[in-house]
Amino acid sequence: MSTAGPLAGYRVIEFAGIGPGPFAGMLLADLGADVVLIERPAAQRSLGGGGALNRGKRSVCLDLKRPEAREAARALVLGADALIEGYRPGVMERLGLGPADFEAAHPRLVYGRITGWGQSGPLAQTAGHDINYAALSGALSIASRRGVAPSLPATLLGDLGGGALFLVIGLLSALLEARRSGRGQVVDAAIVDGLSCLSALLLSLRGQGLWQDAPAQNFFLHESPFYDCFECADGHYLSLGAIEPAFYRELLQRLELTDEDAARQYDTADWPRLRARVAQRLRERPREAWVARFEGSDACVAPVLSLAEAAAHPHARARGQHVDVAGQLQPRAAPRFSRSALREPQRPPEPGAQTREMLAEAGLSPAQIEALR
Secondary structure: OEOOOOOOOOEEEEEOOOOHHHHHHHHHHHOOOEEEEEEOOOOOOOOOOOHHHHOOEEEEEOOOOOHHHHHHHHHHHHOOOEEEEOOOOOHHHHOOOOHHHHOOOOOOOEEEEEEOOOOOOOOOOOOOOHHHHHHHHOOHHHHOEOOEOOOOOOOHHHHHHHHHHHHHHHHHHHHHHHHHHOOOOEEEEEHHHHHHHHOHHHHHHHHOOOOOOOHHHOHHHOOOOOEEEEEOOOOOEEEEEOOOHHHHHHHHHHOOOOOOOHHHOOOHHHHHHHHHHHHHHHOOOOHHHHHHHHOOOOOOEEEOOOHHHHHHOHHHHHHOOEEEEOOEEEEOOOOOOOOEOOOOOOOOOOOOOOHHHHHHHOOOOHHHHHHOO
């Protein structure tokens, strides 16, 4: 197995931000890219802007309010293959570091931009967060439960799924295309666009009449007895996902509800009564007793674990999904490759730890570097 990741040899300049930008940079660094993070001198790593998300990166501190610092940032970008920035539209242009500022000097540059609303459109300059993007894209509505406000896991669907992952897809695609054409391009990764794209399967089902907006007719929307999370005797939860008839029959057997007709699984008129019966049965035993009962089955049942519990689960341990780094839990890189080794999780660099090294590599003189301190 190669000791270098599949992106070894590529350099990415990341302008420090929060949430999806740092996560995208982490993924690229995990895959072997040389990710150089440009931070403010008094870097405040909060709201998803630091910690494990900066692992594998090199940090340079520059005050971009100063002209000489902007020139130093420009020198770093000229030596890179790609750039990541997550500011509101127009900010990088005002700094003299927008895409047009590099067209002549660095035509192969792939310029990645991650925002909630995108670089254009009536909301482009409006503030927002993950929950807002999920709401406007329609994604939040598919987490509906009758009589209860919709809710989603924090940051996973919007910032990271619809944002960072699509930014990485865009960057990698543009880098491949640049090898053929010799020209870079701008990647406009809007979280609302990514969320809309993630809705493709559901929109397809809806177009075929297989997706109903009414929860009483849609097993995904927490009304069925076989696809939801149910409370156990100890207050912990068990997830059921027995969509297919064979898996549903096994679920009924393991719950000792064999007097129920498995063939009526999708008779929605039966759902309220059977759901109440399933809920009552699961409240009879603690979560781990049910886990033991469903061990090795195809009933599509799994315990709802906390982050700490998930890291300690035998399956996660067998796959080495997590590692302790200086007393903090970090996930290992994904996906896995047959030949290329991925970077092991490590402590993030201190802000500015590689400032002198990187600026010297970019061609700045010792006097210029000293003046930027």
